[in-house]
Amino acid sequence: MNRRKFFKNGSLFAIGSTFLNPFEGIAKELDFDTLKKNKKAKNIIVIVSDGMSHGTLNMADLYLNRKTGQGSNWLQLYKDNKVSRALMDMSSASSIVTDSAAASSSWGSGFRVKNGSLNIGVNGEEYLPIWQKFKKAGKMAGCVTTVPITHATPAGFCIASKSRNSQDSIAEMYLDLKFDVMMGGGNNYFASDSRKDKRDLYQEFLSKGFAVVKNKKEMFSCDNSKPILGVFYNDGLPYSKDRESSKELIEAIPTLAEMTKCAIDKMKHHPNGFVLQVEAGKVDWAAHGNDIAGLLYDQVAHDEAVKIAIDFAEKDKNTLVIITTDHGNANPGIIYGKDANDNFDSIHNYRQTNEWILNGIGQETRVSQMIERIEYANKTIIKEDDAKEILNFYSNIKLEEGLYNPRHLPFKVLADIQKKYNSVGWISMDHSADYSELAMYGPGSDLLKPFIKNTDLHYLMLKAAEIENNF
Template sequence: MKRREFFNKGLLASMGLGAMGTQLGYAKPSVHSKAKTAKNIIFLVSDGMSTGTLNMADLLLRQKEGKRSRWMGYYQSSFAKRGLMDTASSNSMVTDSAAAGSSWGGGMRVPNGSLNVGPNGELPVPILQKFKSAGKSVGCVTSVPITHATPASFCVNEKSRSAMPEIAVKYLDLEFDVMMGGGKALFDSEYREDKRDLLSDFRKAGFSLAQNREEMRNLNGQSPVLGLFSEGGMPYAIDRENDPELKNSTPSLAEMSAKAIELLSQNPNGFAMQIEGGKVDWAAHANDAPALLYDQLDFDAAVGIALDFASRDGETLVIMTTDHGNANPGLFSSNKFSKLYTATRSNEWILKQLSGDNTPAQVADLIEAYQGLQLKTEEAEAIVKKYQGPDGDGMYGSGEVPNHLLASIQANHTGIGWSGTGHSSDYVELAMYGPGSENLPAFIENYKLHNLMLEAAQVPSLAYAI
């Protein structure tokens, strides 16, 4: 075989039969010998988690509290099977969350922005519908709107990820067992364009609604659950944990995950669920280091909940991964990193307190009080000028605040640098524990996880929706 021919064939194979070509990457049934069937599946996604994010969160926890993150602790103890995953979509080597989640949810690569709708109109049956049809309880937990791309990718077929009001209606029809996260505005007649009162419709359909931490704690599993704990995305973990009122009213990702597992595990046939740390991605887009690392640790606490359940249960496959990297942060000066040990607010929270009327001294005082950073006069002046200009650079609903300016200033004080503000094509971390994990290869394309989960649970693959 000629060298060029060999290279071209190898490239196509590595990209899932044409991640940017005309052929589709899709999951084909394979045969594995398994010692045990996975009764339950818990799929954990730290959305937008670059390797540096996983690394720095572990370093932060080790230096601050003297212990490893659960994820890295399982690597160190060799309990988890580990691999790398290619994250491409059908039309790009750099995926978005909708296409990445759909590769798992539908078992095929779809165009960026699409939820389980292939480039030729294919409608693969979303994986939670398959598990529901097999008699299992199913659900999603997230720190962003429950209709957002990653949870929706396990649930629905939708041409555009932006159709979140329509996705909310589809959730009513699906009657999944537990759906928890943010996004109340998408169900509330006051905010919906069609003025439909979806909250009332869910109640009439027999759902239990929880809208704060106490109501969530009181859920008993006697009816399907819709938990909505914020109008949009939920607060960053660092802001929640340092605001007593917010902490009292808003559950953490680990608390939501624990309650969801408690409810779903009441089904003797087992359950399948997705847990997403969605705001890791939002923080990465904004280059918000305090938000990023503490939300990654918030996600890691949910990893611990899942692994503890699985170790006791013995019949649960736990998958930990991300859909793509984002902004590729890294630590470049360790003697400055300790500033993050005592930070109590995200950049987003800090910047929302400010306006063009503030003085540079007030800006410097605020940042020192909540993040322990001592800004130079010219750095504080640059922030004030940004508010007085027309070009705010907010991201993901954070408002028109100078996220990236503050991030560039912070790099001199924390030692954390960023390669950008968007998704990357990096191969990403993937780890598994429990029945079926023995079938994880050292390298895998994202869409192949779909059938790996089905085979682990011995659930039929059912190729396409009608």
């Protein structure tokens, strides 16, 4: 295709006579002779750290720098001037503070939708998600995540649903759509003994020609000629820090980087290219729990996946890598004080997350046992009064419905106690209206402006790959 003609004719954005092209004026501003020299994006990899506030990105870089002498792969791309960089307004149709479903749908559909919905417009319109568009254009498509594969962020690239909570139905939609790689957690939505309708979706995926894998060994040895469904845990995958502390989990559960490499290896030889969404979903869950070990080590796991994608793209020369987050959450940061350096460095010694600590406590736990458990997990000895404050919450704990912390465990109390020793503070336990950090490497990164709306990213991906939006 003549690239000059493609960008000039504007047919990419011909959705309707009333649609406003979000890139209006780009053709006039760019030097087309330069643009012609750049290859189109044959492949696109979108890497999302769900719920990553700026402070989370910052702390991961500081943590790695102080531990290893080298910072994060993400910020090294900035230091080496290898990427285009922008801020992105992530507002949804219903709020300046988005949830993950509306955020992912803005990229998936090119329209802002209400919080809680997936690619369903404010008046009930059903939009065709972007991974389906790429599939129709002949590319392979997949998602890998550390939360259920049916969760909001991967679903926003793949399907349309009135509710993000309809995860049983979303699993069924994946069966019909037959994406090439789908890996993460979410056994509860595929296994017959967990689903309300008792359908065995694993068997149904097998009957449709999928390779179904349930542990790391099976993932690496599976038949690459078949589409892959990999489900490695009942709900979200274990936090990276808890996984690192368990030989059993290390052997059974792949890291995000390992899933990313497997997905790329599966799709990289396809003649029409591939699109892949990679999500560090439990960064968001950790932020909801003010869980510094969960947050920091899963952000580092995200950063390892960034390296896998960039290393591939540097050799391939035809791959656009997009690195971003869908919203802020809890906005953590290192608090000023004379012991801030040493306190923050103490996190290097953490063995377990706060989720591990609090889920191992019950009404029968004694104060001395509480102190011993935190000393084991954090190498920190807390005071008796602090231990008693935590234990007071266990006298009347009841299981309730909810996405996060349904038992109402004292995550905030524990985080406030830890702040005395690690100097990490949090502003809340929920999403925030941060402008998202966005970086792009490879063909198509020239299209990125310094500040964009979330919906612009949908059209930028189509434009970078020279896929016309006429589905």
